[in-house]
Amino acid sequence: MTDSQRRRLLQALGIGTAGVVLGSALLAPSAFAQTAPRNLLTRPVFDTDPFQLGVASGEPEADGFVIWTRLAPKPLEQGGGMVMRPMPVTWELAEDNGFRKVIKQGSTLARPELAHSVHVEIEGLPPARPYWYRFTVGEAISPVGRGATLPLASAQVDRVRFAVAGCQHYEEGHYTAWRRIAEEPLDFVFHYGDYIYEGPDTGPGERKMGGRPFTNLRRHVGGEIYSLDDYRRRHAQYRSDRDLQAAHASAPWFVSFDDHEIDNNWASEIDQDGTPPELFMLRRAVGMQAYYEHMPLRLRSMPHNGRMQMHHRAGWGDLLQAHFLDSRQYRSDQVNGDRDGPQNAAAADAERSMLGAQQEEWLYDGLQPDHHRWHVLAHQVGLANLAMKPRDGGDGVIHSMDQWSGYLASRRRLLGHIQQAGMTNVVSVCGDAHRHYTSDLLQDHEDSGVICSEFLATSITSGADGMGEDDDFTRTTRSLNPHLKAMIDKRGYVLCDVTRDQWHADLKILDRVMVPDEKIKTHASFVIERGQPGLQAA
Structure with missing residues (x-):
């Protein structure tokens, strides 16, 4: 100067x-x-x-x-x-x-x-x-x-391109996917959450990942994070990555936190460890402050009394209306001990909520037939009601209690609202599960017909190189879910290309993230025709 x-x-x-x-x-x-x-x-x-x-x-x-x-x-x-x-x-x-x-x-x-x-x-x-x-x-x-800047609400817009990505465990791979996102001509990036991971440095030796030996590519600094300075330093360590910086500099972002920005699988005022809520809220408050300090957020999202305003809407003229949701801050606690399990009466309890009553009402007020060609639900965890086999080989099927499948009443209300409103132009984008999952969405009793579709984006690094499609979990999960159209355990992102009559999505993957600068591939591509819910292979 x-x-x-x-x-x-x-x-x-x-x-x-x-x-x-x-x-x-x-x-x-x-x-x-x-x-x-x-x-x-x-x-x-x-x-x-x-x-x-x-x-x-x-x-x-x-x-x-x-x-x-x-x-x-x-x-x-x-x-x-x-x-x-x-x-x-x-x-x-x-x-x-x-x-x-x-x-x-x-x-x-x-x-x-x-x-x-x-x-x-x-x-x-x-x-x-x-x-x-x-x-x-x-x-x-x-x-x-x-x-x-966005187009005016009254403008005719013919095309919007954006990436959906998140889950970037620093220890488990290079951020090459962020570099590839930076190279895409995009209107925006949606980060669905797990920007940082709160766990401790696990040391230089071998550990287990998915039952397989694994040695960290990079190491966290310090133990599990609790203090404001801990959270600031962890964010700074992640933010120091040049590939991540390139993606931030390339296009405007919309961001959401999920669980690891604070603590694994937290729900409202409750953590996974049985900490008294009044103590966990102290940790939640400093985690939120550090999150705000490191994200391109408006003043309206600055934490106040340990809470953040995160749900909001944005529109691209008459083409696309996005509803960005917060499925952590207001949700009921997970049932069944927060473990994958059967969809019992507790999972279906009508008093339990994923979004909280106020946010749910806000969503329904804006999720209505209007002049927009498309509506997108941009949120954190899967809306698809995916059945799985117990990993111990037991009988029956189980579901995630942390995703919408563990909040059946909320899921039924949301899909019921879309169907009753006559909306045939809704798409869900989310993440958290460390695999690509592309699904048509039906009510859980499966007689509703296809209501809308979902692109659940795999992780940037979490899960390291992954297994591809050649594993028992992939085979059994696909066999149990006829409306699951694609699934793969590789790292990457979802690229959405939205035009007036068609929603095109590519499932982008990297063969490896444990080595730098891999080329990006398209695992599968799908199209949704406006007014005709359901995925078609592109």
């Missing part, structure tokens, strides 16, 4: 002028506009690049989007290696990636209370076009990221 740039910045921030409010033009929209902090560090100096966690954009609307970064010159040290003082960060937005035409610029504060992360909500932009952004602090300049 030149001396003249610094003088203009300090003047805009009111530095040295008691009682001057930070300029709304520079900080807007911000809930933190106030007199310049007494402890403001006006001339930060770094001997190491402070932008080691990259940049990101997210939650686009027709007139703007969020841009994000976090200052962390030493990401795995406490505080990211930062001086514990607020400091000014400038940003620029341009119409080209060379920044020949800068159309907006401003400054915000990176504060230690939020781990020196910044979330700038840019407004007042024309709709339906890309933009490029970058940040500056001191003499350091960030990488360039690409954002985009």
Whole structure:
């Protein structure tokens, strides 16, 4: 930053002028506009690049989007290696990636209370076009990221392309799938959850994965995470990956948390270990704070009293309406000891909910026949009611109690609502199960006909290289579920290409994630014709 740039910045921030409010033009929209902090560090100096966690954009609307970064010159040290003082960060937005035409610029504060992360909500932009952004602090300049505004609600839109991905266990493979996503021409990315895993470093030796010997490719830093600094450091370790950073910089993201951002299979105020709820809520609160600090989220999602506002909608003109759901924060506790089991009376209890009554009502209010050609449910866990054989070879069939199959009343209400509303243009996208599963969705009594279809995306790395299709679990699961059209234990993502009359999806896979830079393949492709529910092989 030149001396003249610094003088203009300090003047805009009111530095040295008691009682001057930070300029709304520079900080807007911000809930933190106030007199310049007494402890403001006006001339930060770094001997190491402070932008080691990259940049990101997210939650686009027709007139703007969020841009994000976090200052962390030493990401795995406490505080990211930062001086514990607020400091000014400038940003620029341009119409080209060379920044020949800068159309907006401003400054915000990176504060230690939020781990020196910044979330700038840019407004007042024309709709339906890309933009490029970058940040500056001191003499350091960030990488360039690409954002985009949505089309107006009234616009005719002919095509939207997006990727569905998540479950990125750091220890279990390279993030090559994120690099391949970065290479795709996409309108947005939907991350369905499990951005981090909360477990401890399991050491350098061999362990078991799916009954097979496995040695971690990479290792977590530290033990199981509980404190705010633990969660911040784990996010920073994941965010340090260059392939993941490339995907964040390539397109705007919509994000959801699932369970591992806090603790495996948590549900509302209950964890899997029997911790008293009032104690688990302390852990949940710091996990949510660290999640907010590392995601391109709007201020509306900033945690308040240990809760986050995560469900919302976004639309791409008249083509696509997306309903982003939160299936962790309001759900009832899992039944049957949180283990796969039979769909008994407890699993079907009408008093239990996956979304909570308020979110469920919100969803139904917006999930209605309207001018949109398609509606998508973007959420965390499988809606398909998949039957499985017990892994110990026992008799009968079992179902996941953590997915919608363990919340039968909620599942019946949702599919019943879609059917009763006469909607034949709904598609579900989700993840969590570490395999691709592509299914037509029926009511559990199987006499409803196909109501809609689902693409459950496999993991980025969780499960390592995988078994492909040549395993007993795949064979028995496919035999038990006639409406399951594809299933494979490989890593990758789902690529959706939505046009006015057709939804096309490719199940993308990598042969290996334990070696770097593998080529991406298409395992299978499917088409849904608008107005004709049901998957067809493409």
